[in-house]
Amino acid sequence: MIDPRQLQALRAVHREGSVTRAARSLAWSQPTVDYHLRNLERLIGAPVLARSKRGSTLTPVGVLVLDRGEEILSLSDRALRDARDLAQMGRTRLTFGTFPTAAAKLLPSIVSQVSDLGIEIDAVLEEVGPLVAHVNDRTLDAALLYSVPGYEVPVRADIVTTEVLRDPLMLALPEGHPLADRASIDRETLLSLHTERWLFGAGREDPIDVIVADAFAEAGYEVDVAIRTDDFQVMLGMVAAGMVIGLLARLAAGPTHHGVVLVPIDDPAFVRTVLLAAPRASGAGSGAGAGTGAGGAVGGSTPAQPSTAVRQLAVAIRTAVARAEHPAFG
Template sequence: MIDLRQLQALSAVSAEGSVARAAIRLGWSQPTVDYHLRNLDRLVGTDLTERSTRGSKLTTAGTLMLERGEEILGLADRALADVRDLAQLGRTRLRFGTFPTAAARLLPGIVSRVSEIGIELDAILEEVSPLVARVNQHTLDAALVYAASDYRLPFRSEVHTTHLFTDPMLIALPEAHSAAATQRFDRAALLALASESWVVGSTPGDTLDELVREVFEAEGYKLDVAIRTDDYSVVLGLIAAGMAVGLVPSLVAANPPDGVVLRPIEDPRFARELLLAAPAGPGGPSTAVRQLAEAVRRSITALE
């Protein structure tokens, strides 16, 4: 197993150009630096440094090892900082916003996980546009939001976003629909639904609804919006009744009602990116917000 001191030695040699100067940089003896470099060479089975009278430089293998090693060292430093900060937090309260469909499935797990590490949440349920405004105004400490992959939400420059999950969208059709036998929807199959009645979100400017509209309009079709609702249980109920077709995120599609078929879409744009947005300083989000992001990730993973 790699010893972090081996990576520190390799990094110092790369920065200083010699083992002697690397030892000074690290505050170690030169034999200690050499010892860790040789052990790392033996571990990977090849020389990671080349030495000459002019100093030392990394081999191609050494450069690759350093690239990965810097990531490992950075994560190790972040882990230490996070745990030290967390130990000093005590009980921390965060104002946390989330959109309702995420709250229904994720919020209980998120609350449970952060409470174990001393973080309490004041949860606010709103659609994405108001959540973006609240984060920009600093009236929320963090918000779980989503956007289609080709869209950027209008956050201010000081707002930091952390990608948490890519949630593929599925076409939801009545079971008796003529296209229900299609196993995967490519662009042509999707455009074949242009004459159908669609159920879309009730919130204006939803990035996924805009994406569907743009795909149809690019081919000269107009999206026929029959019903608007942000409640996916209502969406699925309407589709089961044969009243419309629509898009459903995979996270809420685990147990569709009888009469509904769900089909994947080949176009990778049809996915929503779940993000945790938070006002942040130059050093990035606070330790509490980073712990919140990890709790959201773990809650999503538990649903898969």
Template sequence: MADLRQFEALKAVHAEGSVTAAARRLGWGQPTVDYHLKNLERLIGSPVLTRSPRGSRLTPVGMLLLDRAQEILTLSERAIGDAREFTELGRVRLRLGTFATAAASILPFIAASIGDLGIGIDATVEEVPTLVDQINRGALDAALVFTVPGYELPFRPTVDAMEVYRDPLMLALPAGHPLASRPAIDLAALLSLRDERWVFATSADDAIDRVLTDAFAAEGHVLDVAIRTDDFQVLLGMTAARMVVGIIPSLATTAEHPGIVLRPINDPSFVRSILVATTSPDEAGRRPSPAVRHLVAAVRDGFAAVRVGAGASV
């Protein structure tokens, strides 16, 4: 049976051009390299090297074997790496930051999914600007954040962010509102609400509010902000009381709300892009740890399940 050290010797000789240089590359003695190559030749019944005073080169049989040997060595390294990673997973706790609606919708799925692998989660719920600051400082292993098209979040170069879900924004109207009978709201209808009173987020930099105010500002209108809150239940309650109108992400509308009509906005700007951001311990390789990669996979699977559920409920 072939020995992986035979393949390593063959690969090193091909790379270095001589048995002596191959021995230095591998940190072996020259007799050890010769021993493994001769055993390989006995195993296949043919020379794998042509030796000369100028060095050594592989024979055609040696080159054929080298091609397969490189695949075998790569698979062997991956197998060992995967086994080590799996062993390490049970000793890992990850710091995950998330905003509130993502926590409510998929955090249980994520915890159960990676919990089966022995990975623990220490979760914190914060507003997006705080999450961005924490992931930039390396205070989190991963963060779920959101933005809207055209508004980039200020991540450092060491942070990788990947979109995992597109969350449509809905217009919340009181039942009986003149626009409530429409199945969807186009931009012209939305702009007709310039004299309404609105609910905005607490943060002045909220991405959803910015896309709304920019749309109205382009037409020369400034909206009347009646209240600022990050509690969507407050938004819905005040809307039902006919005090305000507002914008709400579809993920935050999982239950029926009496007195409220929710309508999709037919404009590509009115969508929330949900991202999972991770940091890498190796800035050169930009590759997250195995546990973080499992976490990202669980996040993607969780939002895929949300997407399927949303499609089934339409």
């Protein structure tokens, strides 16, 4: 197994250009740096350094090892930093916004988990549009949002987004519908439903509704939106009564709904990405990319990060998702 000190030594030589200068930058002795590098080479079975009188450079094997090792060192540093921050954090209160279906499925588990860490949650339940506005103006410490392929969440540049779930969309049909016995449907079959009456959300810019409307528009059809509601039970009732059909995210779906059949859509466009959005922590390094990322390239920068409390919130959300999907293992 690779010792992180071997990766530290390799990175220092790459930055400094020689073992002597690497030892000085690490405040190690030169024999210590050599010891870790020799052990790394024995572990790999190939040289990681090309040594000369002018200094040392990484071999192609060394470049590969460091490229992978940067992520290991970054995650290790972050784990240590987060643990220290958490130990010093004390009781912290977060104003956390979430859309209603996520709140119903996940919020109790999330609150229970972060409470054990000393984080108190003030929950705000709204639809995605208002949540985006509130996290942008920082009246929320964090918000759970969602988007679909091709439709990015319009957050400000200083807001960090962390993906917590890929949530497939399902077609909700009444029992007895001609497609209700399908194991799944493809895009072409979905577009054949252009004569059906559809149920959309109350807001005009819900990403799930937009992706349906655009798919039909590209095929030359206009969606017949018969009912608009954000009430989940009303939606199920209208579908069960045969009045409308609609899309439902898997997170919102239970095992069964009387009179309603949920059919998966075999198309990668019909999935929503659930994101935790929060302002970048004060003093965090700048960089593009989601908060969960880590610099993988040699010399790459670490992406911007939200606060320690928000990162713990992201962990709790993922755990709550896993428990919701596999309750037997919760």
